[in-house]
Amino acid sequence: MKKVYIYKIFERFWHWAQALLILILMISGFEIHSSFNLLGYGTAVKIHDFAAWAFLVLIIFAIFWHFTTGEWKQYIPTTKYLKAQFDYYVVGIFRGAPHPTKKLVYNKFNPLQRLIYLGLKVLVIPIQVISGFLYLYFHYPIKGLELQSLDLVAVIHTFGAFLLLAFMIAHVYLTTTGYKPMSAIKAMITGWEEMSEEEIKERLVSDIETSILKSRAQLKSTEDYNELFDAAISSVGKKAGITSLADPRFKDAIENSGAGYFFIGKDGIYNDVNETWYKLYKYDSKDEIIGKHYRLSRTEEDFAELEAHVGIVLKTGQIINHGEVKRICKDGSIGYHTLTISPVYKEDKIVGIEGFIIDTTGQLLAERELLKKQIRIDEEFKKRKSKED
Incomplete structure (x- = not known):
């Protein structure tokens, strides 16, 4: 076996920062939900709010990185080898069957991973962010959100939290199914993947x-x-x-x-x-x-x-x-x-x-010209807005 450099520095930083923030949000969130008592309600709320803002900032940087580097293409769903990948996880992995797909620099995720990661990025995480901020600004003293009830928001936010918890448990388990039990985790730390x-x-x-x-x-x-x-x-x-x-x-x-x-x-x-x-x-x-x-x-x-x-x-x-x-x-x-x-x-x-x-x-x-143009437009908008005010 040899090692190949496949995970870039920001990719690894973003992965571990996201995992840490989701873990903090789950622990503080379930305490706010009265599932257990660890930090205290007031402390849990403060930590949860801070982690939510940090997570939003990380998402913005991650979106920018994915689109400027072209890494967003890694999440384009495909049905090719989808059934074979599912069968591998359910049965083949316990029989020592070969992996149906190969990890390459332009194809880091297998078909099942693509669907799950895409679902997280465009459905679960956005729903958690939106429902979370509905909570945060409900009846807020300054420009609050006036909703009749938070019952539905609470159900959606809690359901999303359980989906993220299930994903993290499954994700940690699947990282142990590589060439060695810790090889996938080690690769996401160092950037070097062991390959034949x-x-x-x-x-x-x-x-x-x-x-x-x-x-x-x-x-x-x-x-x-x-x-x-x-x-x-x-x-x-x-x-x-x-x-x-x-x-x-x-x-x-x-x-x-x-x-x-x-x-x-x-x-x-x-x-x-x-x-x-x-x-x-x-x-x-x-x-x-x-x-x-x-x-x-x-x-x-x-x-x-x-x-x-x-x-x-x-x-x-x-x-x-x-x-x-x-x-x-x-x-x-x-x-x-x-x-x-x-x-x-x-x-x-x-x-x-x-x-x-x-x-x-x-x-x-x-891309740089578009960015400069956007900055000029924003500056002109601010000047006009300032004059109107």
Whole structure:
């Protein structure tokens, strides 16, 4: 078994902060409900109110993170393998049957998890937040909510609390069904998931195929391009057993696909890049970059983080999805791209790293412009509002 970096820092922070706040809300909430006496009614109410506001702030940040990183796609429901996954949890897991789905960087959740997590995010948690604030502002001295009764709100809020409690119990149990009883929990703490050689191979192929499909979507569709991308994707499937992406037959298929390829030796020197790569860095040919250290395309801060990940890959052979990074182009301009780093083997020894980059500059700049525009609109609205007042 080897380890693969799959859970990012904010993802882990958000997960554990959410779990802690839900636990605090349940303990204080059930005490307010008179289920037991632990903190005292007054203290429980104060803690519950504070945790509710903290939870709302966390939700806002989590929503922003999910949509800016594209992680929201992980929750899109699917019926593919749904029955197989259900059968696995009910019967197969007790018979030592293989897991029906594989965990990949672009597919972290199985079909059953997708449905449950989506239900929590769009139904249970929103209902808890809304019903909770109805409680909080019922007959509030300043701009309170004037409802005839809180009976229905109380039933809904309590029912939602029991659903969350049932989810947490089931969730904790299912975390013990991984490769080792504590491997899933450990992965959510460190970010590193234990995987078999076969799972790592499947993940690598999935990453490359997804990168090629993203590139295809960014380019104008023509018959020539479609044939090129189809050939590249077909090559990914056929090459599932390759030990290096530097295989010339594979490189021929993806040479002009829109995915920038690079190969860097253990000394940090560029040995090879494809045309897409050097054009994204605004070089005129690969000869301008071959023989140079990858430090020249990074700021000091970015280089330190990247160097640490490169060191892990070279030392352990693990595959890392480095996420979105900033690059310094030849002319000094700045660009952004996603980056996957994989080890290159020769005679069972790691001799360097390689991977693919997908340009995200246009998307990032567009998001920033939209944000600036929204800020300007908000400022203008505040000025008008101030003048009206």
